[in-house]
Amino acid sequence: MSELLSAGEGGRIERTVLPGGIRIITETIPGLQSETVGVWVGSGSRHESDVAAGSTHFLEHMLFKGTATRSPRDIARGLERTGGDSNAVTSKEYTCYYARCLVSDLDAVGDLLWDMVLRSTLDEAEFGRERGVIVEELAMAADDPTDQLFEDFEELAFAGQPLGRPVGATREQIRVLEHGVLREHYEDAYAGPGLVFAAAGGASHAEVVDQVAAHIAGTGAAQALVTGAERGSTAGAASTRGAGSGGTRSGSTASPAVFTPGLHVRERATEQQGIILGTAGLHEGHEDRFVHLVLSNLLGGGMASRLFQRVREEHGLAYSVHTVLSQYSDAGLFGVYAGCAPGSSDQVLELVGEELIGIADRAPGEDEVDDVVSQLAGGTVLGLESTAVRMNRIARHELTGMPLLSAEALIDRVRSVTPEEVRAHAEGLLAQKWALAAVGPRGDLRMPSLG
Structure with a gap:
């Protein structure tokens, strides 16, 4: 049974759940000849146990290394022959295998993606060779x-917590990761309730559903998916719609993350001093996320932002200075990045503090906020002209259970932000504890005064 989630001039979004728990969500955009598709797994590096550290990213590599019917070269040729883009990404909360192709090639591309995801051989010899590749990638x-x-910075901000670990783990952890642990992770996470197939482009929902069902049947994996669904205490717990990242993966429970303030300076013989000054931000679906976004862009989101104008244009202290946002299902980070001459680091940090305090003390003008809102509104519309952006948007909705807002609703929410809300939000951020991470020649950096 298919469920219509939304329908408008931009596209028609529908959802179907197959036997075994695989979810299919599509956005049909009439007239397009292309399609962006992705097989998403509701498992990321934060769900790993200590002994399985790095296995999520390692699996991303291994799924390109052969199936029961395709060699690694067959997989590479099959993905490249369509003329589109294909790759995979591992994050702290999910993994995705994706491709962009012509609608006419969708059946072949989908078959290949499902073969990779459901029938990977995880050959032990390939595992040994790929270990070296991953160690070099981390190096x-x-x-x-x-x-x-x-x-x-993330390791400092989420100290001692799974969310603070590097996605790829460390070279030492990869060197000792066992093949059996990797296989266990695969069997746990790559099960029906943890899998989402997302597609955006010219293909109809019914066409995509029929193809996915046929591909799964063709792999002979239908019973395995049902078995995986019955293991709901592991693979399904974090993956059912709206559950976010609170379930288990490879023996680890992802507890809600807590921000930890502090200072971490890594001395290194570089030309520049890289610095990030940050604090706890908002989680992905927070009701104040639009105010948060406006503040971030006003402070350091472009050439007209306060930090760019003050640090770069007025003082010439940095080529790159901007705000950074990280948003997860239950936590987030808000920060400012700058790369500058080591001797200028203290002055740059002082200027960042002054700009934050300035916004908290006095609400920005209506014109300044309107400029930022127009920038965000335009970026939203332009972004949604990409099928890749649309595919990512509906997939993340399915994985997290966040409301799926239309472009019009997103723009309305941004346009509703007031200067006083921006000021109050900045004041709230300043009242929190902060963290400072730095890499460069200076080992004597200290937290700036933000009071």
């Missing part, structure tokens, strides 16, 4: 000071 990220800085 490459560690060589990038900006990547290291963002990892340090």
Whole structure:
């Protein structure tokens, strides 16, 4: 039975649940010849136990390494021959395997994606070879000071908690990860209730549902999916609609995250000092998220933002300075990033504090807020012209249970934000405890005064 979630000029969004618990959600956009599709798994790195650390990201690699009927080369050729884009992404709360293709190629691409997800051989020899690849990938990220800085900041902000761990784990953890642990993770997480198929483009919902049902039947995995549904205490707990990330994965329960303030300075021989000053933000579905977004963009969301104008244009202290937002199902982070000469770090932090205090003390003008609102409204409309953005939006709705708002409703919510709400929100953020992470030559940085 299909459920109509919304229908308008932009597209028609429908949802179907197959036997075994797999959910299909589509947005049909008449007239398009392309389709973006993704198989989503309601499992991320925060759901891993300590012994399984890195297994979510490792599985992302392994699912391209062969199935019962396709070699790794067959998979690569099958995805590339359509002329579209294909890849996978692992986050702290989900994993996605996606492709963009012509509607006429949807059946072949969908069959390939489901074969990867449901029939991966997880060959032990391939596992051994890929271990080296992943260790090198992590080494490459560690060589990038900006990547290291963002990892340090989240590890500091969620200290000792699963949400604070790097998505890919550490090189040491990957070197000792066992093949049997990886397989157990796969059997636990890649089960019916944890799987969502999302598609946006020219194909009809009925067409997509028929194809997915046929692909699953063709893999011979239907009974395994039903068995997975019966393991609801593990794979299904975090994946049923609206449950967010509170369930179990590989023996770990993802408890609600709690922000931890502090200071983490990593000394490194770089030309610039990278800094992130931040505090607890809002979770993904928070009712004040639109005020939060307006404040973030007003402070550091573009060339007209206060930080860009003050730090870069007036003082010439940084090439890159902007706000950063991280939003999860139960927690979030709000911060400011800057890359500057080591000797300028203290002044940059002082200017950031002054701008935050300035907004908290005095509401921004109507014109300034209207400019930010217009920027966000335009970005929303332009973004929704991408089938990839639409596919991501409906998939995240299905995984988190967040209300699925139309573009018009999103714009109305942003336009309803007032200058006084922005001021009060800034005041609330300033009253919280803050954290500072830095990577660069300076080892003596200290928290700026925000009072």
